[in-house]
Amino acid sequence: MNTNFEPKILGILCNWCSYTGADLAGISRIKYPANIKIVRVMCTGRVDPTFVLKAFQQGADGVLVSGCHPGDCHYVDGNVKAMRRAPLVTELLRQMGIEKERFKLVWVSASEGEKFAKIVEDMVADLKKLGPLAPGGGAEKNA
Amino acid sequence: MTERIGVYVCHCGHNIAAVGDVEKVAQYAGTLDNVVIARDYKYMCSDPGQELIKNDIQQLGLTRVVVAACSPRMHEPTFKGALERANLNGYLLEMANIREQCSWVTDNTQNATEKAKSLVRGAVRRVYYHRPIEERVVSVNKATLVVGGGIAGIQAALQIAEAGHKVYLVEREASIGGQMAKFDKTFPTMDCAACILTPKMVAVSQSPNIELLTYAEVAQVDGYVGNFTVTVRQKPRYIVEDLCTGCGDCTTACVLKNRIPDAFDEGLSKRSAAYISFPQAIPLKAVIDEKECLLLTKGKCSKNCVEACSREAIDFSQKETVRRIEVGSIILATGFELFDARKAPQYGYGIYDDVYTGIEFERLTNASGPTQGKILTKRGEEPKSVAILHCIGSRDENYQKYCSRVCCMSSVKFAHLVKEKTDAEVFEFYIDMRTFGKQYEEFYTRVQEEGVNFIRGKGAEVAKVDGQLVVRAEDTLLGAYREIPVDMVVLNTALVPRHDAEKVAQIFGISRSEDGFFLESHIKLDPVTTSTDGVHIAGCCQSPKDIPDTVAQGSAAAAQSLAVIATGKVKISPISAWSDPAVCAGCRICLGLCPFKAIGFNEEKKVAEINQAVCKGCGSCAAGCPSNAIVVSHFSNQQLLAEIEGVLA
Numbered sequence: 001m002n003t004n005f006e007p008k009i010l011g012i013l014c015n016w017c018s019y020t021g022a023d024l025a026g027i028s029r030i031k032y033p034a035n036i037k038i039v040r041v042m043c044t045g046r047v048d049p050t051f052v053l054k055a056f057q058q059g060a061d062g063v064l065v066s067g068c069h070p071g072d073c074h075y076v077d078g079n080v081k082a083m084r085r086a087p088l089v090t091e092l093l094r095q096m097g098i099e100k101e102r103f104k105l106v107w108v109s110a111s112e113g114e115k116f117a118k119i120v121e122d123m124v125a126d127l128k129k130l131g132p133l134a135p136g137g138g139a140e141k142n143a
Numbered sequence: 144m145t146e147r148i149g150v151y152v153c154h155c156g157h158n159i160a161a162v163g164d165v166e167k168v169a170q171y172a173g174t175l176d177n178v179v180i181a182r183d184y185k186y187m188c189s190d191p192g193q194e195l196i197k198n199d200i201q202q203l204g205l206t207r208v209v210v211a212a213c214s215p216r217m218h219e220p221t222f223k224g225a226l227e228r229a230n231l232n233g234y235l236l237e238m239a240n241i242r243e244q245c246s247w248v249t250d251n252t253q254n255a256t257e258k259a260k261s262l263v264r265g266a267v268r269r270v271y272y273h274r275p276i277e278e279r280v281v282s283v284n285k286a287t288l289v290v291g292g293g294i295a296g297i298q299a300a301l302q303i304a305e306a307g308h309k310v311y312l313v314e315r316e317a318s319i320g321g322q323m324a325k326f327d328k329t330f331p332t333m334d335c336a337a338c339i340l341t342p343k344m345v346a347v348s349q350s351p352n353i354e355l356l357t358y359a360e361v362a363q364v365d366g367y368v369g370n371f372t373v374t375v376r377q378k379p380r381y382i383v384e385d386l387c388t389g390c391g392d393c394t395t396a397c398v399l400k401n402r403i404p405d406a407f408d409e410g411l412s413k414r415s416a417a418y419i420s421f422p423q424a425i426p427l428k429a430v431i432d433e434k435e436c437l438l439l440t441k442g443k444c445s446k447n448c449v450e451a452c453s454r455e456a457i458d459f460s461q462k463e464t465v466r467r468i469e470v471g472s473i474i475l476a477t478g479f480e481l482f483d484a485r486k487a488p489q490y491g492y493g494i495y496d497d498v499y500t501g502i503e504f505e506r507l508t509n510a511s512g513p514t515q516g517k518i519l520t521k522r523g524e525e526p527k528s529v530a531i532l533h534c535i536g537s538r539d540e541n542y543q544k545y546c547s548r549v550c551c552m553s554s555v556k557f558a559h560l561v562k563e564k565t566d567a568e569v570f571e572f573y574i575d576m577r578t579f580g581k582q583y584e585e586f587y588t589r590v591q592e593e594g595v596n597f598i599r600g601k602g603a604e605v606a607k608v609d610g611q612l613v614v615r616a617e618d619t620l621l622g623a624y625r626e627i628p629v630d631m632v633v634l635n636t637a638l639v640p641r642h643d644a645e646k647v648a649q650i651f652g653i654s655r656s657e658d659g660f661f662l663e664s665h666i667k668l669d670p671v672t673t674s675t676d677g678v679h680i681a682g683c684c685q686s687p688k689d690i691p692d693t694v695a696q697g698s699a700a701a702a703q704s705l706a707v708i709a710t711g712k713v714k715i716s717p718i719s720a721w722s723d724p725a726v727c728a729g730c731r732i733c734l735g736l737c738p739f740k741a742i743g744f745n746e747e748k749k750v751a752e753i754n755q756a757v758c759k760g761c762g763s764c765a766a767g768c769p770s771n772a773i774v775v776s777h778f779s780n781q782q783l784l785a786e787i788e789g790v791l792a
Contacts, residue, residue, distance in 0.1 A: 008791060015216075016674055017654065023214045026243030034254035037261050037790035038244050040215070042718065042778060045736075046762030054784050058791040071649050074674075075761035076738035085766070110674065111657040117248070 007127035017068035024113030045078025153212035232275030265789035293321020295682025296476035298697030318424035331586035368677030379461035386456035389427030396451035482536030526630035536637035718760030
């Protein structure tokens with residue numbers, strides 16, 4: 001495996017908790033890998049599975065969706081909707097031969113900057129083990 | 144139609160420029176499609192920085208702007224303003240967050256520069272699809288809801304009422320006053336707490352602008368800044384408030400007299416089932432404890448209280464009432480709880496007699512407390528020696544990491560009171576002495592001169608040796624282990640978030656910080672506003688603080704609410720969803736997805752219709768729409784997919 005492999009990660013973060021939590025990581029000057037590029041949505045309930053598929057189509061090696069903890073959603077329960085959609089996304093990816101480890105849904109509150117940094121760090125490490133996205137390449141592992 | 148995009152990359156002094164190569168980022172931005180100008184500048188948010196953008200819009204005919212700088216949560220309003228001054232709609236702006244989410248979290252210049260380029264690329268592609276949006280302006284309800292009747296809430300309520308506006312003050316307990324009402328004296332001046340608090344409590348009850356709802360809790364909050372609808376549940380007192388004069392005849396007649404631990408006295412005294420919280424209670428009305436009253440729990444009682452009440456104010460048929468209140472803004476002043484000393488059993492609380500918490504000591508030394516203000520041991524004797532332990536549950540990795548701020552000063556106060564009222568020797572065990580406020584250090588010096596023994600070292604254990612209480616600690620100044628026998632121990636416990644802070648945060652749609660207290664918008668510059676517009680916080684629900692700071696925050700929160708009232712109108716987010724009737728297949732999936740019931744179904748046209756006034760723009764419906772009929776303004780599929788493509792390209 002290419003040891004110089006740097007995975008590309010798309011982060012889709014909700015405005016109220018996780019995006020603010022990611023900002024807090026910055027304000028606290030906590031370092032984490034630059035592999036993640038963050039796109040802001042108002043709520044994880046907005047995350048259309050198409051966004052995740054688009055990311056993989058565009059060469060992402062992993063997609064991280066992060067929202068408020070259950071019960072803390074600014075829009076009542078958008079994060080719960082995201083949670084319900086997640087298994088469908090994973091199943092869709094499986095059918096396309098994309099390993100389930102490449103898609104992650106997590107909860108990060110506005111005060112969890114450290115946690116966010118840790119999640120990114122772990123995800124980068126996991127993806128490095130997994131290697132670059134090879135459509136269909138994950139079929140065996142998912143079987 | 145092609146767009147003319149300008150890209151502005153900020154150095155933010157060294158904040159961005161020291162890690163990322165901003166010039167390279169700007170140069171790169173200049174090569175992107177539709178970008179007609181790309182510049183870098185030391186401080187984009189400064190006046191000259193904003194002028195730069197404004198002039199380019201006017202002279203180069205820019206139609207879209209990307210600012211690569213700090214988080215949009217910081218300066219998006221600033222740059223929106225710059226666009227608007229150049230007659231360009233503020234929503235034709237996109238920010239690339241190259242500070243909080245790039246230069247501040249990356250330690251390698253190359254990585255930071257490349258990441259910044261990606262983020263700028265995403266922003267440029269996204270902004271191409273931006274559309275102008277008009278802000279929604281709504282009128283403001285001039286009433287304010289204040290939750291919590293401690294000193295923070297009282298201060299806020301009085302200030303708004305004095306400005307001539309309606310306030311609903313909701314208090315969970317039967318009386319306002321909060322924790323401060325339990326205190327004896329207040330540091331550093333040793334003012335009697337009741338003497339300075341009760342006039343304010345009376346002012347609340349007499350203000351024509353304040354409607355006081357005691358024994359009540361907020362169950363639900365709907366709406367948004369300017370127009371909240373609040374559901375309040377009020378528990379039955381079983382006393383008709385208009386008839387009760389607060390004479391107390393029912394409390395003396397109650398068959399359970401002196402049988403029920405009195406929470407106001409921290410359980411150190413007993414009360415009746417019919418009781419008045421404390422002598423200066425506001426409202427000064429009795430209440431019947433439904434968890435204890437024999438008639439209400441067992442259905443059988445001689446009802447002495449009914450007979451004793453000459454006003455016939457007792458009404459056992461009362462039920463919980465639910466009220467809906469319309470307000471424009473909300474102030475949360477729900478206060479704190481004290482750390483349960485039982486969770487640190489090494490200090491012997493709840494195990495040995497004469498080990499008290501700080502708040503219990505307040506009651507012991509209070510003239511209206513269980514001992515009429517005499518400091519006595521359980522056996523009724525004056526102690527010959529008293530130990531006061533700081534930081535019980537504070538500054539401790541095992542419990543709360545933070546400093547509770549007030550315990551050093553209240554411990555010094557306790558020492559002074561013991562010295563004033565008894566001949567006892569006093570030992571104070573502290574980690575560091577934090578006497579930071581106005582006249583605090585002077586008070587500490589005064590108490591040192593009174594002959595109190597200050598031992599620098601955290602109390603490690605309270606034990607009982609041959610029937611004698613002993614405090615064990617390391618004296619870090621002497622470098623010696625010490626065991627000091629005492630007759631009484633006071634544990635000054637940490638201030639902690641209320642047990643239901645999580646639920647309250649959810650009801651009001653606000654966040655909490657890592658320690659569990661309510662989260663302010665900015666720890667330094669915006670300490671009383673929250674992530675939900677129109678919901679403000681004051682006092683110890685935000686973090687532990689002393690009375691002067693609590694009062695200051697109460698006033699600050701009132702000023703925030705008064706600002707909402709004074710403008711009369713507020714801008715609310717114009718981000719909302721719209722369903723294209725030409726595309727909608729009428730499947731109705733979106734109806735069930737909307738948490739605000741903003742989507743209706745037009746039976747005639749067989750399409751979903753979204754009520755813009757109710758929609759909050761979360762976009763759950765758009766994500767679930769199988770026909771892609773729903774467009775969320777400013778967060779459309781087109782815009783988000785372009786950004787995703789851009790950052791990954």
